[in-house]
Amino acid sequence: xxxxxxxxxxxxxxxxxxxxxxxxxxxxxxxxxxxxxxxxxxxxxxxxxxxxxxxxxxxxxxxxxxxxxxxxxxxxxxxxxxxxxxxxxxxxxxxxxxxxxxxxxxxxxxxxxxxxxxxxxxxxxxxxxxxxxxxxxxxxxxxxxxxxxxxxxxxxxxxxxxxxx
Numbered sequence: 001x002x003x004x005x006x007x008x009x010x011x012x013x014x015x016x017x018x019x020x021x022x023x024x025x026x027x028x029x030x031x032x033x034x035x036x037x038x039x040x041x042x043x044x045x046x047x048x049x050x051x052x053x054x055x056x057x058x059x060x061x062x063x064x065x066x067x068x069x070x071x072x073x074x075x076x077x078x079x080x081x082x083x084x085x086x087x088x089x090x091x092x093x094x095x096x097x098x099x100x101x102x103x104x105x106x107x108x109x110x111x112x113x114x115x116x117x118x119x120x121x122x123x124x125x126x127x128x129x130x131x132x133x134x135x136x137x138x139x140x141x142x143x144x145x146x147x148x149x150x151x152x153x154x155x156x157x158x159x160x161x162x163x164x165x
Contacts, residue, residue, distance in 0.1 A: 017082045018060035019126055022069050024048060026123045027061045034102060035084070035095065035130075058084075071125035081119070081127030092116060092132045093162035109154035114139050114147060116154050 021027040028048060031037045037050035040057055046064060049057030059082070072078045086092045096118055099106065107127075108119035117131035140148040 016058050016060060017079075018062065019079075019082070019122075019124070020066035020069075021061050021063060021122075021124045021126075022066055022071075023123070024061060024063050030122050031059060031061065034098070034104060036098075066124075074125075079126060081129045083117075083129040083131060086130065086132045089116065089132050089159070090162040090165070092118070092130065093159045095130055096156065096159055097163060109156055111152045111154045112149050113152075114149055116159065118154075 019027070024045060024047070028039070028050075031050055032039060037052060037059065038054075039048055040051050040054075041049040043062075046067075047060065047062035049060050051058045086095065099118070099120070104120065106118055106120050108117075110117050110119070113134075115131045115133045117129050120128050120130070122128055142148050
């Protein structure tokens with residue numbers, strides 16, 4: 001089989017991301033205290049696994065090679081962002097409301113056609129995308145059959161309106 005002929009099985013998913021952080025407690029405050037993840041396993045004062053809904057872990061956080069280290073340079077290779085998928089638009093609105101009340105800064109908010117996304121950085125300057133996918137039936141396609149995606153400004157007022165419904 002030629003490498004270009006192989007395709008991943010359709011139900012393949014990204015299972016988790018593991019991030020190097022400088023300060024484990026600070027990272028826990030952000031991911032658990034602010035975003036609402038739950039600790040599932042802790043490895044002393046060096047690592048923690050966190051999840052939503054009781055999964056073994058969606059995110060691993062560790063200081064094995066990074067304790068007290070500065071953030072990675074913005075203009076270097078590495079992780080662009082971790083994307084956290086919310087089940088509904090209302091759930092995305094709820095986390096936006098939580099971020100606004102905590103006065104946590106957003107670095108962006110975009111409508112991508114297929115999804116709506118909020119962007120921010122964790123305390124170690126790792127990019128984080130919080131998003132929900134529009135139902136696949138609402139996606140649009142280009143003449144060649146590829147998915148039409150774009151980056152437009154997200155109407156945050158409209159998103160927050162979901163909380164009143």
